[in-house]
Amino acid sequence: MKLYLGLDTSCYTTSLALVDSEGNLFYEARRLLNVPRGGRGLAQNEAVFQHVTNLPGLFEKVAIPEGCRLEAVAASTSPRPVKGSYMPVFRVGESYGRTIAAMLGTPFIRTSHQEGHLAAGMWAAKGPPDSEFLAVHLSGGTTELLRVAKQGRGESPAFDVRLLGRTSDLHAGQFIDRIGVKLGLPFPAGPHLELLAGRAKKNVSIPSSVKGYEISFSGPESAALRLIEREMPGEEVARAVEKCIANSLEKWLKKAVEETGLGSVLVVGGVSANRFIRERLAARLSGRVKHIRLYFASPELSSDNAVGVALIGMSRFMQN
Numbered sequence: 001m002k003l004y005l006g007l008d009t010s011c012y013t014t015s016l017a018l019v020d021s022e023g024n025l026f027y028e029a030r031r032l033l034n035v036p037r038g039g040r041g042l043a044q045n046e047a048v049f050q051h052v053t054n055l056p057g058l059f060e061k062v063a064i065p066e067g068c069r070l071e072a073v074a075a076s077t078s079p080r081p082v083k084g085s086y087m088p089v090f091r092v093g094e095s096y097g098r099t100i101a102a103m104l105g106t107p108f109i110r111t112s113h114q115e116g117h118l119a120a121g122m123w124a125a126k127g128p129p130d131s132e133f134l135a136v137h138l139s140g141g142t143t144e145l146l147r148v149a150k151q152g153r154g155e156s157p158a159f160d161v162r163l164l165g166r167t168s169d170l171h172a173g174q175f176i177d178r179i180g181v182k183l184g185l186p187f188p189a190g191p192h193l194e195l196l197a198g199r200a201k202k203n204v205s206i207p208s209s210v211k212g213y214e215i216s217f218s219g220p221e222s223a224a225l226r227l228i229e230r231e232m233p234g235e236e237v238a239r240a241v242e243k244c245i246a247n248s249l250e251k252w253l254k255k256a257v258e259e260t261g262l263g264s265v266l267v268v269g270g271v272s273a274n275r276f277i278r279e280r281l282a283a284r285l286s287g288r289v290k291h292i293r294l295y296f297a298s299p300e301l302s303s304d305n306a307v308g309v310a311l312i313g314m315s316r317f318m319q320n
Contacts (some may be wrong), residue, residue, distance in 0.1 A: 010089060073107070078113070
């Protein structure tokens with residue numbers, strides 16, 4: 001069996017994955033970085049140290065059967081597939097990947113964290129099938145609306161990604177984390193805020209702020225903090241945050257589909273695992289925007305992982 005290794009060392013997750021030549025997932029493991037209770041993140045040097053500590057433990061759990069061969073190693077070496085995109089944490093995965101590839105005499109393939117999300121999302125959602133589509137990347141470090149084209153054989157990067165819109169301040173994940181921590185939830189707060197919001201009974205709203213292709217979450221954050229100061233129950237604040245994010249995305253996508261003529265939309269990133277946001281988007285957009293088709297990465301592959309990176313490595317190796 002021929003295997004392809006993918007590594008991803010993002011801001012809050014150490015990940016590795018192995019896929020075979022048919023695109024089947026052979027092995028996948030990840031470990032969240034440790035953020036102290038009450039904290040809202042990690043400095044890059046702290047995150048780098050934890051990645052260096054985590055990776056050996058993840059590799060020790062890999063059991064490759066006799067007769068299998070590692071054909072190529074891929075790693076996300078930057079946040080996005082654009083010139084100048086850089087973050088120190090990704091040097092850890094790149095360093096391990098280059099070292100392993102050099103020792104085994106196999107190719108080392110560079111990709112980006114964002115492309116890994118796109119590839120994992122397409123693999124999990126079995127689409128979009130189109131050569132060009134819209135994508136939304138929602139996480140603690142990215143909130144972007146993208147126009148994506150699949151690249152041809154042997155080309156790099158894996159996708160031609162063009163930025164249509166982004167936030168002017170906070171990312172969706174930051175909005176969730178800041179309000180979640182204020183409510184006493186652990187960081188990262190996404191899954192905990194979703195559970196809390198599931199107990200909401202009122203119809204509390206926070207105004208969304210969307211101007212063209214630009215979203216702002218700083219105003220909504222202030223509105224959520226005012227609700228907390230007025231002693232609004234935490235579950236109602238949590239649901240209002242979810243609703244605000246979903247409403248912002250609805251306005252974004254309605255405009256993008258109408259202006260680009262592209263109907264397929266892939267939604268990836270940790271925030272996209274939120275069930276309420278998924279269901280609200282699907283229900284409201286399907287009734288208001290003609291020809292729109294939403295594709296979501298599975299919840300387990302919405303958050304940071306190395307599956308997409310491994311798949312890109314396999315694809316690029318086989319195309320060359």
